[in-house]
Amino acid sequence: MKKNVTIKDIAKELGVHHTTVSLALRNSKSIREETRKKVWDKANEMGYRPNRLAQGFRNKRSNTIGLLVPNIQHHFFAKFIAEFSEKANQEDYAVMVFQSNEKLATEKKNVEALIANRVAGALVSISKETIEANHFKAFNEEDIPLVFFDRTPTQTGLSRVVADNFHGAYQAVSQMIGKGRKRIAFITGSSHINVYHERLQGYQQALIDHGLPLNEELLIYGDFFMEDGIKGAKKLMQLSPQPDAILGVGDDVAIGVIKFLNGAGYKVPDDVAVIGFDNDPMGIAIEPELTTVDQPIKEMAESALQLLLKNINSDDKKPEEILLTPRILERKSC
Template sequence: METNKVTIHDIAKSLNIDSSTVSRALNDSPRVTQKTKDKILAKAQSMGYQRNMLASNLRKNVTNSIGVVIPRISRHFFSSVIQGIEETAYDAGYSVVICQSLEELKRERNIIQTLVANRVAGVLISISMETTNYEHFQILNSQGIPYVFFDRHCEIPANNNVIINDFKGGYDATQHLVSKGCKNILHFSGPGHLEIYKNRLKGYKKALSDNNILFKTENIISSKLMEQDGKVITKKLMDDKVNFDGIFCANDQVAIGAIKYLNEIGVKIPEQVAIVGFSNEPVSNVITPSLTTIDQPGFEMGIKATELLIKNIKDQSGTLPPETITMETNLIERNSSQK
């Protein structure tokens, strides 16, 4: 049996007022007094009225949802960013749709198309490791949907970005290893086309140069930065009898792989090899030895990115200049580097 849904006309009739006043009150219009709003809201609740958000959104041709595209939700850094996004969006009256690219360009493209088809109000994006061209973001421009890149961004003009100071993070990590007496420092990098890994590498190079340590291209080993990559790379280095006493890793996962392999074969950390990671995943504190790492403010990044996106959603003029917000990192010293 189908129940009759309560409409604004039913509420208007029961209060003996105009239905347009009811509509305005439910939309929190300043043209209705607070006293009248309270009376209408109380009546709406008691009658079991439910707003049809979809119909309201269709009329406005946009929803009050924000799409979030991240590589992996399982990474602590991204889950802490999402916390910041959700809290800020919720307080501003937006719901959040979270999608994972799982580091695949094809999947990222499909997600963007789906979000556009679902008329999201805006999109927050951290690009996949496979993303080397940015054509699929043009659909957002053509549909007038604002978007903000966070953490992993594209070096293309007129974008809004909220990023980490990856250069300083890379510099601090390498400088720390040098200060502990390391002379042959390797860098386990991510895919070379991504800005964040380019900048971490630049920081590494600058720290070497400032300490008069020769930079060698063969000391840069790129991978997808999974734990397994750390094990495989370190095994090959040991098999090839490469001489090194320090490793700066572009994330914690690959660092943990290296630590596990060196532990297995009895290489002492940090006495023989000192290691620094990047991103301060919770596991970095519980592995043996605990991992020195670069902490990045994920929660705060989520807040800033969402605030910037909402500012652009609410901008009717379309004249806001593009903005890049850079957030600072800090080094957390643990046992993997405490010589």
């Protein structure tokens, strides 16, 4: 094991005070450019490595951002984590990742773990079991900035970054209507989750605005897996008259719908048009390729990081909401 090079070692080598070295390595403006460069050159030459753990301890806060999601494997969250951690790393923050596995009890434990690790800030998307947000107050008690994204509690007064789910569903249904569809079904998840609730409202508003009736039998509540799409489509195609378009609350559901329709001998989109949500890569594997509401994941990750950094670096922590617009990605299923 190599001996760790300390700031004092560098100071001794250069014959300057250790505070000068410390300030120079933090690129402080109180240090002349010439000195700063000299210190950095010597530090590199000696193999100095900053100790974030010690810095974090001194500042009573780490340079780590905590990211808590329901499910790391789901394409939406995997892509979000990838985009977010890349940007955070560029800003010199490390990202600690936790998943609730859609369980409230695990989410509560994760909140305690994030606090125990004294993260500089937390970014959270809630589990499907989470109805209220009381367990997140712990962040506030510990003065840790908190931003929600995608799935957020319904309470007001929270900072959040979300896609305009209402608008996404509204656009999808409008596109179906534009292609002559009149009996448009929607297979959705539990409506206590903001994301699904807003998509349902967008679906209904688009029907109303185009003078189409809201038909209870065309609305199926399930979960958000492929299996839910298969079951939902089977039930819908037993109706008389049958639907001529089906919106899935996510791509998994929409792909289940197409699989059922293909297997049962229906033609997509001629008999039934299908649109999903999320631009999951699975949508390219299915035939016909899935038209989907593409969420601006990269922009969501960037906005969430900027909002969190603003809260970390300033005392002004008033809640802020950022709404980003999804767009339809046209492929072959509608």
